[in-house]
Amino acid sequence: MKAEIIAVGTELLLGQIVNTNAQFLSQELAALGIDVYFQTVVGDNITRLEEAIRIAQGRADVILFSGGLGPTQDDLTKEVLASVLGTELHIDRMAMDKIEQFFLSRGAEMTENNRRQALSLKGSTPLENETGLAVGDAIAQDGKFYVVLPGPPKELKPMFHNQAKPWLLQQALTDEQPIYSKMLKFAGIGESALETRLLDLIESQSDPTIAPYAKEGEVTIRISTKASSQTEAMTKLNAMELQIQQRLPQHLYASEDIPLEKKLVDMMVARQLTVSAAESCTGGLLMESLTSVPGSATVLLGGVVCYTNEIKKKLLHVPASLLEGDNSPGAVSEEVARALAENVRLITDSDFGLSVTGVAGPGFAEGKPPGLVYIGIAERDRKTEVHELRLNGNRETVRLRAAKSIMYRLWRRLVDQETPSAE
Amino acid sequence: MKAEIIAVGTELLLGQIVNTNAQFLSQELAALGIDVYFQTVVGDNITRLEEAIRIAQGRADVILFSGGLGPTQDDLTKEVLASVLGTELHIDRMAMDKIEQFFLSRGAEMTENNRRQALSLKGSTPLENETGLAVGDAIAQDGKFYVVLPGPPKELKPMFHNQAKPWLLQQALTDEQPIYSKMLKFAGIGESALETRLLDLIESQSDPTIAPYAKEGEVTIRISTKASSQTEAMTKLNAMELQIQQRLPQHLYASEDIPLEKKLVDMMVARQLTVSAAESCTGGLLMESLTSVPGSATVLLGGVVCYTNEIKKKLLHVPASLLEGDNSPGAVSEEVARALAENVRLITDSDFGLSVTGVAGPGFAEGKPPGLVYIGIAERDRKTEVHELRLNGNRETVRLRAAKSIMYRLWRRLVDQETPSAE
Incomplete structure (x- = not known):
């Protein structure tokens, strides 16, 4: 079974965005045993999109579209596909209800162009959009399979997983060994x-x-x-x-595709553990990651983003002697990481206190190089651990790696404690 | 002048890498006034690459290739292009010298397949590879312009800038306006x-x-x-x-492509203003956004992630009467948003104090629906503003929109204050 992915959007041809949807869909199709032979990008243009579809029909069995389902005039994937397939568009009632509900709940007036997002090909299986308004489509015709997905990755991914993949398995992949x-x-x-x-x-x-x-x-x-x-x-x-x-x-x-923060939150929920954090260079990224997991409210009590020394002293009681003066270790140091972790744990009365202090870059700070980061983990009635990291990459990468590193260390600590002790 | 970009490589079709070369080249061509009408990705396969080239010849004046110039048997971009154009390949002496020199200087033996990287189309302008071994090619035939570039971005980019762009300007763009x-x-x-x-x-x-x-x-x-x-x-x-x-x-x-958080940080740096934040449902996302901007260290003093009522009381002095008891407004309320914003500002002595408290979802909290969020902005010597938001979307979207909403409100407030007052 051969596939082609057609991404529709002038913003791709202008280089404003990179075609991550093609990468995602290629990986997913490979996992289904479907060979992607071509990826095509075409602009928001009727003639050229039609041409791209006809070429794909000549060389693929499965054609996946991403993009061009929005409310505006230049969103025309469904119109063009309907015209090539000789069918028409109609309003999908469920999608329309959702759009109306959306505007009603916001007390906003629905503009006419939003109706476009509820359009669906006659004879197709509409694909529900769990995270957006534009409905997708899946349709089989003359032995070819067409799947129409929205452009925003956060809409495309759940629609593919929950709607398009089951449809492909059932319609297109019946003879294949799954x-x-x-x-x-x-x-x-x-x-x-x-x-x-x-x-x-x-x-x-x-x-x-x-x-x-x-x-x-x-x-x-x-x-x-x-x-x-x-x-x-x-x-x-x-x-x-x-x-x-x-x-x-x-x-x-x-053994499943979950981020480290979800693994941590799940483990801590199960063991009724709580955590708090004091973040300097990561600026809230660590807590933001943990709180992105549903159910984290019982685990992450909260914490402090302590960019300045004043806040480190005032809210987290870090001694001035560690932060100021020629002979102090300074804010980016093992000592301050330790004090931050221990104090945020005490102040919030959590089981674990995490800390990150370092130089995210781009420049030096306190005469210390970008990428130098200290992370600390304090725990009720146990010894505090502090690690020095020397991370590569730009500001964003350093921050991300620092946050992942401390989550990794906390995970290791939780795993080690799982080993039953002889009591 | 119309262009098509053909990226060659099975790793792209398997989704192992994302096609950043197409994005880079699209941006560069747009800047030259060349309209990219199609991007195509094709695997390391003679028949399908030949087909892709013939299709591109029918719809583009300029065809750029990336990838397939390496030493191995499946690197065949130049062979296939030569065959389509009815020309042959020969060894480019300069490129061959460079390859020999490379192996000589490393004291390594050059394997025969490395000669492939010095192959060039007869009649073409070879494009020197400053950061790698495979030579590029530029050739005009029958009013069409072909540019062959290597796949690795660190080779492709300098070759485009220093070799291919000047060639295109001289050969193909003599009449065009940028x-x-x-x-x-x-x-x-x-x-x-x-x-x-x-x-x-x-x-x-x-x-x-x-x-x-x-x-x-x-x-x-x-x-x-x-x-x-x-x-x-x-x-x-x-x-x-x-x-x-x-x-x-x-x-x-x-009027430039910067995120809202960068605009805010730049305005506040210029006016020497400082900000702090108390985040409940956004869990650190607001502070993380602001601190992602280089230079934010003098603007964002820090703040508190206050998921639990205990932390709201202990670190941010929110009165228990607002949080607990049947007649209290509860944590998700205008009153608490106000107290959080005002208190975090006082505690950190910042010019602005921001607060977010709401229900990110997926479920209800305090009997309040997901998407209900209150945001507050307190300011030194001025009135505090609080807004109620009713946001749609999943947990991630609600959090993101809440963070963007408060940044938007802060931006509005800063803009309004720019209007010179009559003193």
């Missing part, structure tokens, strides 16, 4: 170090296949296999997971 | 509302053209024009900007 996959998530190790540790497995891979990739301070491995049943697949996947786990026991934190 | 663009950024208004307010301008657009798009709580418009000089272009662009500005004076916050 592919089963498992995602393994790693922290505290880089992509190339991880790949080196698994090189012989990766190079000799045939079944299951092993595909590593890195994003935002975490490394993911997808292991995949074709099998006639879930049971058969799981036997193969679990055996491979065990091999990988034995090589990287300190780093494999989840 | 395109000039300006980005306008808006906050506090959605894409469709904005478009409705500008509909007649957008529909009658010819020169300059107007293209709106939305991302992450902000709306951007790009206005573009072709002109023979910078001065002529700026006259046209500034006139259009003024028209747009007059219709949306409350929303246009920048």
